[in-house]
Amino acid sequence: xxxxxxxxxxxxxxxxxxxxxxxxxxxxxxxxxxxxxxxxxxxxxxxxxxxxxxxxxxxxxxxxxxxxxxxxxxxxxxxxxxxxxxxxxxxxxxxxxxxxxxxxxxxxxxxxxxxxxxxxxxxxxxxxxxxxxxxxxxxxxxxxxxxxxxxxxxxxxxxxxxxxxxxxxxxxxxxxxxxxxxxxxxxxxxxxxxxxxxxxxxxxxxxxxxxxxxxxxxxxxxxxxxxxxxxxxxxxxxxxxxxxxxxxxxxxxxxxxxxxxxxxxxxxxxxxxxxxxxxxxxxxxxxxxxxxxxxxxxxxxxxxxxxxxxxxxxxxxxxxxxxxxxxxxxxxxxxxxxxxxxxx
Ligand SMILES: [Zn+2]
Numbered sequence: 001x002x003x004x005x006x007x008x009x010x011x012x013x014x015x016x017x018x019x020x021x022x023x024x025x026x027x028x029x030x031x032x033x034x035x036x037x038x039x040x041x042x043x044x045x046x047x048x049x050x051x052x053x054x055x056x057x058x059x060x061x062x063x064x065x066x067x068x069x070x071x072x073x074x075x076x077x078x079x080x081x082x083x084x085x086x087x088x089x090x091x092x093x094x095x096x097x098x099x100x101x102x103x104x105x106x107x108x109x110x111x112x113x114x115x116x117x118x119x120x121x122x123x124x125x126x127x128x129x130x131x132x133x134x135x136x137x138x139x140x141x142x143x144x145x146x147x148x149x150x151x152x153x154x155x156x157x158x159x160x161x162x163x164x165x166x167x168x169x170x171x172x173x174x175x176x177x178x179x180x181x182x183x184x185x186x187x188x189x190x191x192x193x194x195x196x197x198x199x200x201x202x203x204x205x206x207x208x209x210x211x212x213x214x215x216x217x218x219x220x221x222x223x224x225x226x227x228x229x230x231x232x233x234x235x236x237x238x239x240x241x242x243x244x245x246x247x248x249x250x251x252x253x254x255x256x257x258x259x260x261x262x263x264x265x266x267x268x269x270x271x272x273x274x275x276x277x278x279x280x281x282x283x284x285x286x287x288x289x290x291x292x293x294x295x296x297x298x299x300x301x302x303x304x305x306x307x308x309x310x311x312x313x314x315x316x317x318x319x320x321x322x323x324x325x326x327x328x329x330x331x332x333x334x335x336x337x338x339x340x341x342x343x344x
Pocket of ligand 1: 076077078196200215216219
Protein backbone atom coordinates (compact mmCIF):
# COMPACT_ATOMS: atom_id res chain seq x y z
CA UNK A 1 0.00 0.00 0.00
CA UNK A 2 1.49 3.33 -0.91
CA UNK A 3 1.17 6.00 1.77
CA UNK A 4 -0.89 9.09 1.24
CA UNK A 5 0.73 12.41 0.40
CA UNK A 6 1.03 14.59 3.53
CA UNK A 7 0.64 18.37 2.95
CA UNK A 8 2.64 19.26 6.05
CA UNK A 9 5.57 17.22 4.80
CA UNK A 10 5.60 19.29 1.61
CA UNK A 11 5.81 22.46 3.67
CA UNK A 12 8.60 20.91 5.79
CA UNK A 13 10.49 19.97 2.62
CA UNK A 14 10.13 23.48 1.24
CA UNK A 15 11.30 25.01 4.54
CA UNK A 16 14.24 22.62 4.67
CA UNK A 17 15.48 24.17 1.42
CA UNK A 18 14.49 27.72 2.25
CA UNK A 19 12.40 27.94 -0.94
CA UNK A 20 9.64 30.44 -1.43
CA UNK A 21 6.34 29.11 -2.74
CA UNK A 22 6.79 30.76 -6.15
CA UNK A 23 10.33 29.43 -6.40
CA UNK A 24 9.26 25.85 -5.75
CA UNK A 25 6.30 26.16 -8.13
CA UNK A 26 8.59 27.43 -10.91
CA UNK A 27 11.03 24.58 -10.40
CA UNK A 28 8.27 21.99 -10.42
CA UNK A 29 6.64 23.65 -13.42
CA UNK A 30 3.24 24.43 -11.87
CA UNK A 31 1.49 27.57 -10.64
CA UNK A 32 2.04 28.98 -7.14
CA UNK A 33 -1.66 28.40 -6.61
CA UNK A 34 -1.18 24.64 -7.12
CA UNK A 35 1.64 24.43 -4.57
CA UNK A 36 -0.40 26.50 -2.11
CA UNK A 37 -3.35 24.15 -2.54
CA UNK A 38 -1.13 21.10 -2.05
CA UNK A 39 0.30 22.62 1.14
CA UNK A 40 -3.16 23.56 2.42
CA UNK A 41 -4.46 20.09 1.69
CA UNK A 42 -7.22 21.45 -0.55
CA UNK A 43 -5.73 19.59 -3.52
CA UNK A 44 -3.49 16.55 -3.89
CA UNK A 45 -0.58 16.44 -6.33
CA UNK A 46 -0.57 13.71 -8.98
CA UNK A 47 1.92 10.87 -8.69
CA UNK A 48 4.09 12.50 -11.32
CA UNK A 49 4.05 15.79 -9.41
CA UNK A 50 4.98 14.08 -6.14
CA UNK A 51 7.97 12.54 -7.91
CA UNK A 52 8.93 15.93 -9.33
CA UNK A 53 8.52 17.62 -5.92
CA UNK A 54 10.80 15.02 -4.34
CA UNK A 55 13.40 15.60 -7.07
CA UNK A 56 13.33 19.36 -6.69
CA UNK A 57 13.46 19.20 -2.89
CA UNK A 58 16.17 16.50 -2.98
CA UNK A 59 14.25 14.23 -0.60
CA UNK A 60 13.17 10.62 -1.09
CA UNK A 61 9.59 10.34 -2.38
CA UNK A 62 8.62 8.72 0.91
CA UNK A 63 9.54 11.95 2.73
CA UNK A 64 6.38 13.54 1.36
CA UNK A 65 4.09 10.86 2.73
CA UNK A 66 5.57 10.31 6.18
CA UNK A 67 4.03 11.01 9.60
CA UNK A 68 3.00 14.47 10.67
CA UNK A 69 6.10 16.48 11.56
CA UNK A 70 6.28 17.59 15.21
CA UNK A 71 6.07 21.26 16.18
CA UNK A 72 8.84 23.54 17.27
CA UNK A 73 7.55 26.27 19.59
CA UNK A 74 8.29 29.93 18.83
CA UNK A 75 11.93 30.67 19.48
CA UNK A 76 14.33 33.58 19.85
CA UNK A 77 17.06 33.34 17.26
CA UNK A 78 20.64 34.35 17.92
CA UNK A 79 21.35 35.82 14.55
CA UNK A 80 23.46 38.37 12.80
CA UNK A 81 21.22 41.20 11.82
CA UNK A 82 17.73 40.81 10.50
CA UNK A 83 16.83 37.29 9.57
CA UNK A 84 15.57 36.53 6.04
CA UNK A 85 12.47 34.35 5.82
CA UNK A 86 14.28 31.58 3.95
CA UNK A 87 16.97 31.36 6.65
CA UNK A 88 14.37 31.38 9.41
CA UNK A 89 12.42 28.57 7.72
CA UNK A 90 15.55 26.48 7.18
CA UNK A 91 16.55 26.93 10.82
CA UNK A 92 13.08 25.91 12.05
CA UNK A 93 13.00 22.92 9.68
CA UNK A 94 16.33 21.79 11.18
CA UNK A 95 14.62 21.88 14.58
CA UNK A 96 11.71 19.76 13.32
CA UNK A 97 14.14 17.24 11.81
CA UNK A 98 16.11 17.19 15.07
CA UNK A 99 12.92 16.44 17.01
CA UNK A 100 12.02 13.61 14.64
CA UNK A 101 15.47 12.10 14.96
CA UNK A 102 15.53 12.61 18.69
CA UNK A 103 12.21 10.84 19.23
CA UNK A 104 13.42 7.95 17.14
CA UNK A 105 16.73 7.63 19.01
CA UNK A 106 15.09 8.05 22.41
CA UNK A 107 12.78 5.12 21.73
CA UNK A 108 15.88 2.97 21.14
CA UNK A 109 18.61 4.26 23.44
CA UNK A 110 19.42 4.83 27.10
CA UNK A 111 19.60 8.59 27.46
CA UNK A 112 20.14 11.08 30.22
CA UNK A 113 16.85 12.28 31.64
CA UNK A 114 16.53 16.06 31.34
CA UNK A 115 17.17 17.64 34.74
CA UNK A 116 17.55 21.35 33.96
CA UNK A 117 16.31 23.36 36.93
CA UNK A 118 13.74 26.11 36.46
CA UNK A 119 15.62 29.23 37.56
CA UNK A 120 13.13 31.74 36.23
CA UNK A 121 12.67 33.39 39.63
CA UNK A 122 16.38 34.26 39.86
CA UNK A 123 18.36 37.10 38.34
CA UNK A 124 20.61 35.85 35.49
CA UNK A 125 23.84 36.15 37.57
CA UNK A 126 22.26 34.19 40.42
CA UNK A 127 20.90 31.59 38.02
CA UNK A 128 24.39 31.10 36.53
CA UNK A 129 25.94 30.72 40.00
CA UNK A 130 23.20 28.35 41.06
CA UNK A 131 23.61 26.14 38.00
CA UNK A 132 27.40 26.10 38.42
CA UNK A 133 26.90 24.88 41.96
CA UNK A 134 24.26 22.27 41.01
CA UNK A 135 26.54 20.97 38.28
CA UNK A 136 29.61 20.98 40.60
CA UNK A 137 31.70 23.19 38.33
CA UNK A 138 33.01 25.12 41.33
CA UNK A 139 35.37 27.95 40.43
CA UNK A 140 36.71 26.12 37.40
CA UNK A 141 36.30 26.95 33.71
CA UNK A 142 33.22 25.34 32.16
CA UNK A 143 34.25 21.97 30.64
CA UNK A 144 33.43 21.15 26.97
CA UNK A 145 29.85 22.18 26.77
CA UNK A 146 28.07 19.74 24.49
CA UNK A 147 28.94 16.63 26.57
CA UNK A 148 28.04 18.57 29.72
CA UNK A 149 24.67 19.62 28.31
CA UNK A 150 23.95 16.11 27.06
CA UNK A 151 24.71 14.61 30.46
CA UNK A 152 21.83 16.76 31.77
CA UNK A 153 19.45 15.61 29.08
CA UNK A 154 19.78 18.65 26.81
CA UNK A 155 19.62 17.57 23.17
CA UNK A 156 22.19 19.39 21.08
CA UNK A 157 21.95 19.34 17.29
CA UNK A 158 23.59 21.34 14.53
CA UNK A 159 21.88 23.69 12.11
CA UNK A 160 23.60 22.60 8.93
CA UNK A 161 25.76 24.92 6.86
CA UNK A 162 23.08 26.35 4.54
CA UNK A 163 21.79 28.13 7.65
CA UNK A 164 24.40 30.86 7.71
CA UNK A 165 22.50 33.66 9.43
CA UNK A 166 21.47 31.92 12.66
CA UNK A 167 24.03 31.25 15.39
CA UNK A 168 21.76 29.22 17.67
CA UNK A 169 18.32 28.81 19.15
CA UNK A 170 16.67 26.66 21.79
CA UNK A 171 13.29 25.41 22.93
CA UNK A 172 11.55 22.97 25.24
CA UNK A 173 9.42 20.33 23.51
CA UNK A 174 7.45 17.91 25.69
CA UNK A 175 9.72 18.86 28.59
CA UNK A 176 12.86 18.01 26.64
CA UNK A 177 15.27 20.93 26.13
CA UNK A 178 16.81 21.34 22.67
CA UNK A 179 19.65 23.55 21.46
CA UNK A 180 20.43 23.95 17.77
CA UNK A 181 23.75 25.52 17.03
CA UNK A 182 25.61 26.70 13.95
CA UNK A 183 28.78 24.71 13.47
CA UNK A 184 30.29 27.12 10.98
CA UNK A 185 31.14 29.65 13.69
CA UNK A 186 34.36 29.44 15.65
CA UNK A 187 34.45 27.04 18.57
CA UNK A 188 34.69 29.75 21.21
CA UNK A 189 31.84 31.67 19.72
CA UNK A 190 29.76 28.51 19.58
CA UNK A 191 30.52 27.84 23.25
CA UNK A 192 29.24 31.31 24.13
CA UNK A 193 26.14 30.76 21.97
CA UNK A 194 25.41 27.46 23.72
CA UNK A 195 25.68 29.16 27.13
CA UNK A 196 23.35 31.92 25.96
CA UNK A 197 20.80 29.28 24.93
CA UNK A 198 21.29 27.45 28.22
CA UNK A 199 20.37 30.76 29.83
CA UNK A 200 17.11 30.89 27.87
CA UNK A 201 16.32 27.29 28.80
CA UNK A 202 16.68 27.79 32.57
CA UNK A 203 15.43 31.39 32.78
CA UNK A 204 12.64 31.56 30.22
CA UNK A 205 11.00 28.16 30.40
CA UNK A 206 7.87 29.50 31.98
CA UNK A 207 5.83 32.16 30.27
CA UNK A 208 7.26 35.18 32.03
CA UNK A 209 6.15 38.59 31.10
CA UNK A 210 9.31 40.10 29.68
CA UNK A 211 9.99 41.35 26.21
CA UNK A 212 12.35 39.87 23.67
CA UNK A 213 15.10 42.39 24.24
CA UNK A 214 15.08 41.76 28.00
CA UNK A 215 15.26 38.02 27.45
CA UNK A 216 18.20 38.43 25.10
CA UNK A 217 20.02 40.62 27.61
CA UNK A 218 19.33 38.17 30.43
CA UNK A 219 20.65 35.26 28.36
CA UNK A 220 23.83 37.25 27.60
CA UNK A 221 24.37 38.08 31.26
CA UNK A 222 23.74 34.45 32.18
CA UNK A 223 26.30 33.27 29.60
CA UNK A 224 28.98 35.72 30.79
CA UNK A 225 28.40 34.83 34.46
CA UNK A 226 28.27 31.11 33.75
CA UNK A 227 31.50 31.12 31.70
CA UNK A 228 33.32 33.68 33.90
CA UNK A 229 32.03 33.62 37.49
CA UNK A 230 32.79 36.95 39.15
CA UNK A 231 34.98 35.98 42.09
CA UNK A 232 37.46 33.57 40.51
CA UNK A 233 37.36 35.63 37.31
CA UNK A 234 38.51 38.78 39.11
CA UNK A 235 41.06 36.86 41.18
CA UNK A 236 42.62 35.43 38.04
CA UNK A 237 42.51 38.66 36.05
CA UNK A 238 45.95 40.00 35.07
CA UNK A 239 47.20 43.02 36.99
CA UNK A 240 48.65 44.56 33.86
CA UNK A 241 46.37 44.70 30.85
CA UNK A 242 48.83 43.81 28.11
CA UNK A 243 47.72 42.00 24.98
CA UNK A 244 49.64 38.86 26.00
CA UNK A 245 48.21 38.83 29.53
CA UNK A 246 44.64 39.26 28.27
CA UNK A 247 45.13 36.60 25.63
CA UNK A 248 46.42 34.10 28.18
CA UNK A 249 43.69 34.86 30.70
CA UNK A 250 40.84 34.52 28.24
CA UNK A 251 42.17 31.12 27.11
CA UNK A 252 41.91 29.91 30.69
CA UNK A 253 38.16 30.52 30.63
CA UNK A 254 37.64 29.33 27.07
CA UNK A 255 36.16 32.59 25.84
CA UNK A 256 36.90 35.07 23.07
CA UNK A 257 39.01 38.12 23.86
CA UNK A 258 35.94 40.23 23.12
CA UNK A 259 33.88 38.38 25.73
CA UNK A 260 36.75 38.48 28.23
CA UNK A 261 37.31 42.22 27.85
CA UNK A 262 33.60 42.94 28.07
CA UNK A 263 33.39 41.01 31.32
CA UNK A 264 36.38 42.93 32.72
CA UNK A 265 34.71 46.18 31.78
CA UNK A 266 31.28 45.20 33.13
CA UNK A 267 32.88 44.28 36.46
CA UNK A 268 34.75 47.60 36.37
CA UNK A 269 38.12 45.88 36.46
CA UNK A 270 39.59 47.75 33.50
CA UNK A 271 39.59 51.46 32.63
CA UNK A 272 37.28 52.30 29.74
CA UNK A 273 40.11 53.73 27.61
CA UNK A 274 42.17 50.55 27.99
CA UNK A 275 39.11 48.44 27.20
CA UNK A 276 38.64 50.38 23.97
CA UNK A 277 42.31 50.10 23.00
CA UNK A 278 42.43 46.38 23.59
CA UNK A 279 39.10 45.74 21.88
CA UNK A 280 40.58 47.30 18.76
CA UNK A 281 43.76 45.20 18.92
CA UNK A 282 43.61 42.99 15.85
CA UNK A 283 45.68 40.20 17.37
CA UNK A 284 43.10 39.75 20.10
CA UNK A 285 40.33 39.58 17.56
CA UNK A 286 42.07 36.94 15.49
CA UNK A 287 40.76 33.58 16.58
CA UNK A 288 41.84 31.79 13.42
CA UNK A 289 45.31 31.27 14.86
CA UNK A 290 43.99 30.09 18.20
CA UNK A 291 45.32 26.60 18.94
CA UNK A 292 42.29 26.06 21.18
CA UNK A 293 40.18 25.99 18.02
CA UNK A 294 42.05 23.09 16.48
CA UNK A 295 41.35 19.45 17.15
CA UNK A 296 38.31 19.77 19.37
CA UNK A 297 35.18 20.45 17.34
CA UNK A 298 33.02 20.22 20.48
CA UNK A 299 30.38 18.10 18.80
CA UNK A 300 27.92 15.68 20.28
CA UNK A 301 29.75 12.58 21.53
CA UNK A 302 26.42 10.83 22.01
CA UNK A 303 25.27 11.33 18.42
CA UNK A 304 28.67 10.43 17.05
CA UNK A 305 28.71 7.12 18.94
CA UNK A 306 25.10 6.29 18.25
CA UNK A 307 25.22 6.97 14.52
CA UNK A 308 28.49 5.10 14.09
CA UNK A 309 27.28 1.93 15.80
CA UNK A 310 25.52 -0.90 14.01
CA UNK A 311 22.24 -2.53 15.04
CA UNK A 312 20.87 -5.60 13.32
CA UNK A 313 23.53 -5.23 10.67
CA UNK A 314 22.48 -1.68 9.78
CA UNK A 315 24.73 1.30 10.56
CA UNK A 316 22.94 3.79 12.85
CA UNK A 317 23.49 6.64 10.43
CA UNK A 318 21.73 4.81 7.60
CA UNK A 319 18.93 3.55 9.81
CA UNK A 320 18.37 7.09 11.08
CA UNK A 321 18.24 8.57 7.58
CA UNK A 322 15.81 5.85 6.52
CA UNK A 323 13.60 6.56 9.53
CA UNK A 324 13.62 10.30 8.80
CA UNK A 325 13.13 9.53 5.11
CA UNK A 326 15.89 11.92 4.17
CA UNK A 327 19.09 11.49 2.21
CA UNK A 328 22.26 11.16 4.27
CA UNK A 329 23.47 14.78 3.81
CA UNK A 330 20.30 16.02 5.52
CA UNK A 331 20.97 13.76 8.49
CA UNK A 332 24.61 14.87 8.59
CA UNK A 333 23.51 18.49 8.54
CA UNK A 334 21.84 18.23 11.95
CA UNK A 335 24.25 15.76 13.57
CA UNK A 336 27.52 17.72 13.40
CA UNK A 337 28.71 15.46 10.59
CA UNK A 338 29.00 18.22 8.00
CA UNK A 339 30.21 21.55 9.22
CA UNK A 340 30.74 23.30 5.92
CA UNK A 341 33.34 26.01 5.61
CA UNK A 342 34.62 27.56 8.84
CA UNK A 343 33.96 31.26 9.17
CA UNK A 344 34.99 33.47 12.06
ZN1 LIG B 1 18.72 34.55 22.69
